[in-house]
Structures are given as C-alpha cells and as structure tokens.
Amino acid sequence: xxxxxxxxLCLLLTLLFSVYGFAGGLDLFEGLSGTLRIAGGTAHIKCExxxxxxxxxxxxxxxxxxGGGGSGVGIKQLCEGxxxxxxxxxxxxxxxxxxxxxxxxxxxxxxxxVIVNPQRKIQNISTAQLVNVFSGKTTNxxxxxxxxxxxxxxxxxxxxxxxxxxxxxGLKRAPITRRANFVKSNAAMKTAVAGDPLGIxxxxxxxxxxxxxxxxxxxxxxxxxxxxxxxxxxxxxxxxNTRGKPGGLARAFIDYMLSPEGQELVKGCGFLPVK
Amino acid sequence: xxxxxxxxxxxRAILVLSTVVTGSMALVIFLFLFRFSLPLxxxxxxxxxxxxxxDPDAGAFGVYPMIAGSAxxxxxxxxxxxxxxxxxxxxxxxxxxxxxxxxLRYFVELMSGIPTVVYGFSALFILVPLVRNxxxxxxGFCVLSASLVLALLVIPTVSLITxxxxxxxxxxxxxxxxxxxxxxxxxxxxxxxxxAWRGVISAVVLGGxxxxxxxxxxxxxxxxxxxxxxSLLDSARTLTAHIALVSxxxxxxxxxxxxxxxxxxxxxxxxxxxxxxxxxxxxxx
Amino acid sequence: xNRVVVLTIKVLLWVTAVVVPCFVGMxxxxxxxxxxxxxxxxxxxxxxxxxxxxxxxxxxxxGIFPAMAGTFLVVLLSVMWAIPMGVLSGIYVAEFAGGTVxxxxxxxxxxxASVPSIVIGLFGLTLAIFLHKNISHRIYPCxxxxxxxxxxxxxxxxxxxxxxxxxxxxxxxxxAGLSLGATKQRNLLSVILPRCSGGILSGVILATGRAxxxxxxxxxxxxxxxxxxxxxxxxxxxxxPFYIYYISSQYADQYExxxxxxxxxxxxxxxxxxFGFAHLLKKLVARKINGFD
Numbered sequence: 001x002x003x004x005x006x007x008x009l010c011l012l013l014t015l016l017f018s019v020y021g022f023a024g025g026l027d028l029f030e031g032l033s034g035t036l037r038i039a040g041g042t043a044h045i046k047c048e049x050x051x052x053x054x055x056x057x058x059x060x061x062x063x064x065x066x067g068g069g070g071s072g073v074g075i076k077q078l079c080e081g082x083x084x085x086x087x088x089x090x091x092x093x094x095x096x097x098x099x100x101x102x103x104x105x106x107x108x109x110x111x112x113x114v115i116v117n118p119q120r121k122i123q124n125i126s127t128a129q130l131v132n133v134f135s136g137k138t139t140n141x142x143x144x145x146x147x148x149x150x151x152x153x154x155x156x157x158x159x160x161x162x163x164x165x166x167x168x169x170g171l172k173r174a175p176i177t178r179r180a181n182f183v184k185s186n187a188a189m190k191t192a193v194a195g196d197p198l199g200i201x202x203x204x205x206x207x208x209x210x211x212x213x214x215x216x217x218x219x220x221x222x223x224x225x226x227x228x229x230x231x232x233x234x235x236x237x238x239x240x241n242t243r244g245k246p247g248g249l250a251r252a253f254i255d256y257m258l259s260p261e262g263q264e265l266v267k268g269c270g271f272l273p274v275k
Numbered sequence: 276x277x278x279x280x281x282x283x284x285x286x287r288a289i290l291v292l293s294t295v296v297t298g299s300m301a302l303v304i305f306l307f308l309f310r311f312s313l314p315l316x317x318x319x320x321x322x323x324x325x326x327x328x329x330d331p332d333a334g335a336f337g338v339y340p341m342i343a344g345s346a347x348x349x350x351x352x353x354x355x356x357x358x359x360x361x362x363x364x365x366x367x368x369x370x371x372x373x374x375x376x377x378x379l380r381y382f383v384e385l386m387s388g389i390p391t392v393v394y395g396f397s398a399l400f401i402l403v404p405l406v407r408n409x410x411x412x413x414x415g416f417c418v419l420s421a422s423l424v425l426a427l428l429v430i431p432t433v434s435l436i437t438x439x440x441x442x443x444x445x446x447x448x449x450x451x452x453x454x455x456x457x458x459x460x461x462x463x464x465x466x467x468x469x470x471a472w473r474g475v476i477s478a479v480v481l482g483g484x485x486x487x488x489x490x491x492x493x494x495x496x497x498x499x500x501x502x503x504x505x506s507l508l509d510s511a512r513t514l515t516a517h518i519a520l521v522s523x524x525x526x527x528x529x530x531x532x533x534x535x536x537x538x539x540x541x542x543x544x545x546x547x548x549x550x551x552x553x554x555x556x557x558x559x560x
Numbered sequence: 561x562n563r564v565v566v567l568t569i570k571v572l573l574w575v576t577a578v579v580v581p582c583f584v585g586m587x588x589x590x591x592x593x594x595x596x597x598x599x600x601x602x603x604x605x606x607x608x609x610x611x612x613x614x615x616x617x618x619x620x621x622x623g624i625f626p627a628m629a630g631t632f633l634v635v636l637l638s639v640m641w642a643i644p645m646g647v648l649s650g651i652y653v654a655e656f657a658g659g660t661v662x663x664x665x666x667x668x669x670x671x672x673a674s675v676p677s678i679v680i681g682l683f684g685l686t687l688a689i690f691l692h693k694n695i696s697h698r699i700y701p702c703x704x705x706x707x708x709x710x711x712x713x714x715x716x717x718x719x720x721x722x723x724x725x726x727x728x729x730x731x732x733x734x735x736a737g738l739s740l741g742a743t744k745q746r747n748l749l750s751v752i753l754p755r756c757s758g759g760i761l762s763g764v765i766l767a768t769g770r771a772x773x774x775x776x777x778x779x780x781x782x783x784x785x786x787x788x789x790x791x792x793x794x795x796x797x798x799x800x801p802f803y804i805y806y807i808s809s810q811y812a813d814q815y816e817x818x819x820x821x822x823x824x825x826x827x828x829x830x831x832x833x834x835f836g837f838a839h840l841l842k843k844l845v846a847r848k849i850n851g852f853d
Contacts, residue, residue, distance in 0.1 A: 396804050550667075
C-alpha cells in the first residue's frame with residue numbers, strides 16, 4: 001500500500017515537473033490564436049521561422065508571418081503599426097525608442113563575418129585591407145594574394161543593421177564603394193557570394209554555412225566562441241522590438257524565444273544565447 | 276415593373292460610371308505620383324534629388340544613377356531587340372507558309388507568354404555565370420546580362436506588331452512590285468517595310484516601353500549598384516528596381532519620397548511615348 | 561539587288577531565326593532539366609497528405625501549395641474586379657462614346673496599359689498606407705489591395721479586347737437586329753454581345769495570364785515569402801512569381817533551390833496553358849466570323 005502511494009507521489013511529482021518544465025515552452029501559446037506579424041532584420045528570419053513552424057504545427061489557430069526588409073524597415077513598420085514585432089540586428093537608437101515607445105528584447109548575440117567564395121585561398125585579411133577592398137581602392141584579387149581578377153563587392157542597403165554594425169566596427173566608418181552590388185538580406189548575401197568565385201561580402205554568423213568561407217580578421221577567426229570571449233569584435237545583439245508593452249501572441253513569442261527551449265533553438269541557429 | 280426607358284437609363288448610367296472610373300485611372304495615378312513628388316519640386320531641392328549620389332545615410336537622395344541605369348539597360352535591350360524583332364518578322368513573311376516559319380510564329384507567341392520571373396530565374400543560373408566567365412570582369416550581374424534577357428522579353432512585341440503591319444500593306448503594292456520583277460525579299464525590304472515604317476516605329480517604341488517598365492529582370496540580373504555604369508559589364512540599378520528595393524522604407528522619409536519621383540519619371544516617359552506614337556501614326560506619307 | 565547583298569541578308573535572317581529560338585530554348589531547357597525531376601506531390605504539399613492540404617485540414621509548410629493557392633486567389637479576385645469594369649467600359653467606348661470623348665478615352669487606356677507595373681504597385685502601396693492611417697488600422701498591404709492593383713494592371717487589356725471585339729461585328733448584323741425593331745440596348749445584349757463573347761473571353765484569359773505572372777505589383781502590395789493560405793481579404797499571402805524571385809536570391813540549401821526550379825516550371829505551365837487556351841479561342845472565333853460573314 002505504502003509503495004503505491006510512493007509511486008503515485010513520484011508520478012505526480014514528475015507530472016508537475018514536466019508541466020513546469022514545459023511552461024516556458026510551447027505551452028505559452030495555449031489558448032491563443034490569430035496572426036502575428038514580424039518583419040525587419042534578416043539575420044533573425046531562419047531562427048524565427050523554425051520557432052514559428054513549431055508553434056504553428058502545434059496550434060493550427062496561430063499564423064506567424066515573418067518578413068525581411070532590414071532593421072530600419074522593422075522599426076519603421078512597427079511605428080506605423082503594420083507589424084507586431086520589429087526585428088533589428090542592431091540596438092535601436094534612443095531616438096527610435098522614444099519616437100515609437102519601443103520595448104526592446106535582446107534574445108541572441110551574433111557575429112558578422114567577412115565572407116568569400118570557398119574557391120579563394122585567402123584565409124586572413126587585415127583591417128586596412130578590408131577597408132581598401134570595401135571602399136573600392138583595392139579592386140583586384142592579386143593585391144590580396146589571389147588571381148588576377150576583379151574583386152566583386154557585395155553590400156546591403158542602408159536599412160540593414162548588419163551593414164550599420166559592419167560599417168562601424170569592421171570598416172571603422174570608411175565609405176563603401178558605390179560600385180558594389182546590392183543584396184536584400186543576409187540569406188541573399190550568402191547566395192550571392194556562394195555563386196560568385198570573385199565575390200566578397202559580410203554576413204550574420206548564424207546565416208553563413210559551408211557554401212561560403214569566413215575570413216579571419218587580423219588573425220582572429222569569426223567563430224561564435226571568439227564572439228563569446230570578446231576576441232572577435234564585429235558582434236552585435238539581435239533584438240525583437242514591440243511598440244509599447246507586448247500583449248497576446250507577441251508576448252508569448254518573445255517569452256518563448258527567451259525560454260530555455262527558445263534559447264536552445266537560438267544556439268542551434270549558430271548564435272550565442274543570452275541566457 | 277420598371278418601364279423600358281427607365282431600364283435603359285439605368286444601364287446607361289452604369290456604363291458611364293464604370294467608364295468614368297476606368298477612363299480616369301491613368302489620370303488618378305498621374306495625379307497621385309505628382310502629389311507625392313510635389314514636396315520635392317516645391318522645396319526647391321529638385322536638383323538634390325536629381326544629383327548623382329544616392330546614400331541615405333549621408334543624406335544624399337539623387338536618383339540620377341537610376342535614370343542612367345534604366346536608360347542604358349533599356350536602350351541596349353532595344354538595340355538588340357529592334358533589329359532581331361524586325362528580322363524575325365521579315366523572315367516569317369518571307370517564308371510564310373513553310374513549316375519552319377509557322378513554328379517560328381508559334382514560338383514567338385509562346386515567348387510573349389513566358390513569365391518574366393521565369394526568364395530571370397533561368398538567366399540567373401546560366402547567363403550570369405556565363406557572362407562572368409567569358410569576360411573575366413565583374414560579377415556577371417551587369418547591364419549586359421539584364422539587357423540580353425530584356426531583349427528576349429521585347430522581341431515578340433516588336434516582331435508580332437511589325438509582322439501585322441507588314442501584312443496590312445495593300446495587296447496591289449506587293450503585286451505591282453512582283454510584276455516589275457522584284458523578288459519576294461526585295462518586295463519585303465523595298466516596298467512593304469518602307470510602307471509600314473510607322474508600324475515598325477510603333478513596335479519599337481512599345482517594345483522600348485516594356486523594356487523600360489520591366490522590374491524583375493533588372494532587379495535579378497543587373498546587380499543594383501547605385502552608380503552610373505561606365506561599361507556594359509558594370510552593375511547598375513534601374514528606376515523600377517529602385518522602387519522595388521526602397522519601397523519598404525519609412526513612409527515619411529526622403530528615401531520613400533524620392534521613389535515617387537522615379538515613378539513620375541517612368542510614368543511621364545510612357546505617356547510621352549504613347550503621345551509620340553499617336554503623332555507618328557498620323558503623319559502623312 | 562546585288563546577289564551578294566541578297567545572300568548576306570538571307571544569311572542574317574536565317575541566323576536570327578535560328579539563334580533567337582535557340583537562346584530561349586537554352587533557358588527553357590536548363591529550367592526543365594533542373595526542375596522536372598523535382599515535380600512531384602512532395603514539391604506541392606511537402607510531407608502533408610494532398611487531400612488534407614486541399615481541404616485545408618492541415619497546413620503546408622514545405623511545399624509550394626500555399627503559393628499556388630495565393631496566386632489563384634489574388635488572380636481570381638483581380639479578374640473579378642476587372643471584368644465588370646473593363647467589359648462595361650469597353651462596351652461604352654465601342655457603342656456609345658463619340659468623337660472627342662472616344663479619342664480621350666482611347667489615349668487614357670493606352671497610357672494606362674503602358675504604365676510600368678511597379679508604378680501601379682507603388683500606387684497600391686500608398687493607397688494601403690492611406691487607408692491604414694485614415695480609415696481603419698486593420699488595413700495593411702494585403703490580398704485585397706494586391707488584387708485591386710492587379711485589376712488596374714489588366715483593365716486596359718480587357719477594355720481593349722472588348723472594344724475591338726464589338727467593333728468587329730459587321731454592320732449588316734447590327735442592322736438586322738435594329739431593323740426588326742430592337743432597341744439599341746436590346747440589340748447589344750441579344751445580338752452583338754453573344755457574337756463577340758468568344759473574343760472578349762480570350763482577352764480576359766490573356767489578362768488572367770498577365771496577372772498571374774506579374775511580380776512587381778504584388779511585391780509592393782502584400783505578398784510575403786511565407787504566410788500560409790490567406791483566410792481573409794485582409795491577410796498577407798504567398799504567390800508563385802514572388803516565391804520564385806525570393807528563392808532565386810536567398811535559397812537556404814540545394815533542395816530549396818530545386819523547389820524554386822519546380823515552382824518556375826509550375827508557373828510556366830499555368831501561364832502557358834492560359835495563353836494557349838486564349839489563342840485557341842481566338843482562332844475559333846476568327847474561323848466563326850469568317851465562316852458566317
């Protein structure tokens with residue numbers, strides 16, 4: 001008799017524990033329905049899509065729409081009330097926070113890597129070389145120890161948080177050449193450089209994969225460990241922003257991304273979790 | 276029961292109403308573009324918006340590079356498409372009735388039905404690397420790649436219109452030329468084509484409008500750099516691609532306002548080309 | 561003409577006639593080569609059973625079904641806006657408008673037809689922002705706005721074909737009805753319109769194809785890369801042309817790229833069928849008219 005009670009107690013405890021354990025996870029969305037609109041920074045997209053698919057598979061009443069555009073677009077559309085969460089790959093400025101009454105949630109830390117096509121033999125680039133390449137002073141791979149061929153610079157538009165951070169921390173605010181090709185997102189940057197043997201660009205560490213080759217800058221390789229220890233300097237937080245206090249789906253989504261399950265996802269995407 | 280006259284009046288009113296709506300649509304679009312570009316004119320800073328620099332971070336909003344990009348890409352496309360399109364029309368007429376000619380006619384009609392995004396997608400993976408590897412300069416995303424594909428887009432317009440107009444040449448002229456000993460080719464080149472010159476111009480202008488107005492091909496293939504291209508292998512951005520790229524920006528920002536100027540330029544161009552065509556069609560022999 | 565000149569011209573003509581189809585053929589062949597092996601139910605529905613997906617019982621995340629459904633809905637809606645407006649205007653221009661009014665309307669439709677689609681998209685976007693700010697905060701760039709903008713894009717085509725079809729009805733036929741005492745309206749409804757319904761229909765189908773393939777308009781007015789199947793007019797939506805454009809610039813892996821090729825073929829088949837059908841109809845109509853008159 002006593003034994004059964006013990007077993008029952010144990011069962012109850014595990015049940016309680018598991019409920020507690022889940023409470024930070026998908027159960028956050030229990031009882032919610034409707035559409036959640038997210039847009040802005042493009043480094044976020046892959047990770048948020050993964051989370052979104054998990055949520056939508058379990059809760060058919062919820063639709064999560066994730067768009068890009070760049071960090072600037074995220075903030076602006078948020079201010080206009082066109083979306084519920086605005087992604088940014090940089091911290092929102094004080095002016096932006098005040099103008100739109102932003103609530104800011106940092107959910108991951110990300111590095112920005114300079115990438116080339118895997119066909120290039122180059123492993124390392126100095127900051128001075130980097131500045132020269134991106135400002136259009138160095139135009140031939142020969143000057144970087146490569147073949148005699150033009151360097152094709154790929155860049156992002158002014159809405160991009162990745163561009164802003166890279167420009168500030170990677171290029172030390174040197175101008176980017178006007179002859180650079182433009183791509184619309186981090187994913188598009190990867191596709192472009194992976195397809196162009198003579199290309200060079202910059203990208204979110206979480207988005208880069210084996211189709212492109214990250215370069216060490218001044219001898220320091222852009223890995224998530226080096227970002228963690230602070231050795232690799234071109235890093236930034238990834239933020240989700242809401243106008244005023246988030247409610248309903250937006251609240252649940254942010255809580256989910258910051259929950260242990262969400263942070264595990266963040267890690268799996270190649271970012272540094274914040275918790 | 277409504278009597279007949281009443282019914283007729285009502286149906287007439289519906290006809291008039293819908294015609295007023297559809298007929299004024301072009302005007303509405305023009306007024307709206309004008310209204311939103313107006314601040315740029317009135318602030319006396321139009322020069323700033325037509326300057327050579329586009330760098331929103333530095334407060335430069337010049338759309339001149341995009342005007343130049345559009346002009347380069349569309350005119351190169353037409354330099355290719357106009358002779359090819361006319362040649363195709365002449366070929367189809369010259370060998371009219373033959374199997375190959377009929378096949379060609381179907382093929383050109385089929386071409387006009389191929390979605391532009393499909394052209395762009397295919398060219399992205401086959402033409403861009405080809406251009407890059409052939410010329411060993413630049414990324415392959417350039418004026419040339421975009422123009423080549425745009426030419427394909429425009430060729431059906433040019434050749435189908437030209438062919439229709441060649442066929443409209445009075446039979447007597449053709450027969451007279453034949454009886455004077457002219458061969459079929461000579462009749463085509465010396466009688467029919469010159470007679471239908473207005474049609475050829477119409478075809479080329481309409482084709483040019485399509486080339487200038489297309490967004491997706493230049494967006495996918497031209498590279499979208501904001502500088503005036505100095506060679507065919509340079510990356511460039513068209514007005515249409517610029518609108519597509521900037522349209523997500525802050526609606527109050529100067530970037531966003533500048534794209535209405537781009538829209539206005541495109542609109543005015545298409546309007547003038549239509550007016551130009553009307554004038555050409557009215558010219559006497 | 562000199563024999564050498566003639567020969568040169570002929571050679572040039574032949575080169576053109578062979579090179580242009582070859583170039584297009586190369587692009588299409590490449591597409592088919594890469595895309596045909598991917599065409600399968602999995603491309604459309606991912607891992608979801610097709611029946612469940614079609615009945616909307618289960619959502620499709622990995623297939624292009626939502627994009628196809630989105631394209632279908634946005635095109636259907638835009639045609640629904642454009643047909644009544646376009647056909648009515650076409651009737652007015654052909655039958656009732658006279659002199660100067662007709663000239664002005666003709667120019668207006670020509671200009672509208674030549675406005676680049678991205679400009680119409682910009683118009684739609686601004687309209688959406690205006691409505692959002694001034695009418696209802698529930699209005700965003702969405703299915704409704706996109707379909708309305710697409711309707712503007714195809715309106716001139718529909719007006720023109722209606723107008724031309726009506727004007728091609730021969731005078732004896734018109735007079736026959738009138739001489740039997742029919743009013744102008746009755747004559748229009750019972751004699752003229754039935755005669756040219758085939759021509760109008762083929763124009764409508766061509767316009768449908770035009771709406772289905774356009775990317776620029778929807779890009780600015782509400783299409784997104786992933787939204788599922790829209791459940792209201794105010795939802796954002798997916799569409800095939802945009803999906804193809806999106807994949808082209810940011811595919812995550814080789815499988816996604818292959819899906820892009822598959823989607824391009826599906827779009828090509830859809831528009832190809834629409835164009836083929838319209839041409840067939842045109843031919844039938846032409847034969848009918850020639851046969852009777």
